[in-house]
Structure formats: C-alpha cells, structure tokens
Amino acid sequence: xxxxxxxxxxxxxxxxxxxxxxxxxxxxxxxxxxxxxxxxxxxxxxxxxxxxxxxxxxxxxxxxxxxxxxxxxxxxxxxxxxxxxxxxxxxxxxxxxxxxxxxxxxxxxxxxxxxxxxxxxxxxxxxxxxxxxxxxxxxxxxxxxxxxxx
Numbered sequence: 001x002x003x004x005x006x007x008x009x010x011x012x013x014x015x016x017x018x019x020x021x022x023x024x025x026x027x028x029x030x031x032x033x034x035x036x037x038x039x040x041x042x043x044x045x046x047x048x049x050x051x052x053x054x055x056x057x058x059x060x061x062x063x064x065x066x067x068x069x070x071x072x073x074x075x076x077x078x079x080x081x082x083x084x085x086x087x088x089x090x091x092x093x094x095x096x097x098x099x100x101x102x103x104x105x106x107x108x109x110x111x112x113x114x115x116x117x118x119x120x121x122x123x124x125x126x127x128x129x130x131x132x133x134x135x136x137x138x139x140x141x142x143x144x145x146x147x148x149x150x
Contacts, residue, residue: 008044008145008146009044009045009046009122009136009143009146010044010045010046010147011046011048011122011134011147011148012046012048012149012150013048013124013134013147013148013149014039014047014048014049014050014149015149015150016049016050017037017039017048017049017050018051020053021095021132022130024051024053025095025097025126025128028059030061030097031059031061031064032059032063032064032094033053033055033064033094033095034054034059034064034092034093034094034095035052035054035066035071035074035092035093035094036051036052036054036066036071036074036075036078036089036091037051037089037091037124038050038051038075038078038079038082038087038088038090039086039087039088040086040087040090041090041120046120046122046136047150048124049082049084050078050087054066054067054070054074055070061097062097064094064095091110091113091121091122091124092109092110092113092121092123093123093126094106094125095125095127095128096125096126097128098127098128099129101133102123102125106125106135107123107137107142109123110122110135110136111137111141112140113137114138114141115140119138120138120143121136121137121138122134122135122136122145123135123136134147
C-alpha cells in the first residue's frame, strides 16, 4: 500500500457527476453553466459522487457566478434527495464554451473558498472540447491533482 502524499490531492470522479456536468454544459451552450460538486473526503482523496447545476440567470459566454442563496437551496435539496450520510459540498464546477482551461479568477475563487475548510476543495472546468480541467486548493493554496474516473 502506498503512503499518502500530502502534496497531491487524489480526486475520484464518478461517471454520474461527469455526465451531469456534460449535459448541463451542452444545454447551456453558448453560455457558461455551473454548480456544486457533492461528495466526501477520504484520507488523501476527494470523492466527487455527484454534480448539481445551480443556474446563474446572468450567465454569459465567459461568466458564471455562484449565487449563494440559490447554491445553498440546491445543496440542501440534493443532500436530502441523495440521503447519503457522507455527502456534502466539496467544490464547484462550471463550463467554458471555448476550449480554455480555468482562468486565474477561477483558480483564485477556489483558493479563497478553501480557506473555510479543513479539507481540500475541488474545481472542475468542463471545456467545450470535452476536456475537464481539475484544480484543488487546501487552506488557500493550490494543490497538485491526481484524477481518476470511477
């Protein structure tokens, strides 16, 4: 058994979460879409079990903003619906209608959000070309990511 590397965040992404993100991104195109990642932490891993969409009524082709009230309601509903005892907020996702990775603002947002959590948060950016760009932050610092699909 390999020892955990504290400098690398392992991210396991369930196929259901990937499909939800892909579907929401396609439906919103040419605008950005986004939402929350739900899952749990397991030692050096973040397990992304589900993704939920949180609509930004003002989304554009280059912007999606998470509105806290809408996001909290969506989170509460999803946690109640799934009923999994470990399931909770572990990060954000959004789409880029162009083939571009997470912006500096995207990366800064997840670093700032991670200050409120003891465990790392994850950001997934779904690009129009189907590539997903994954970032993680812990205590305000960017982390190296090792990602796998499950």
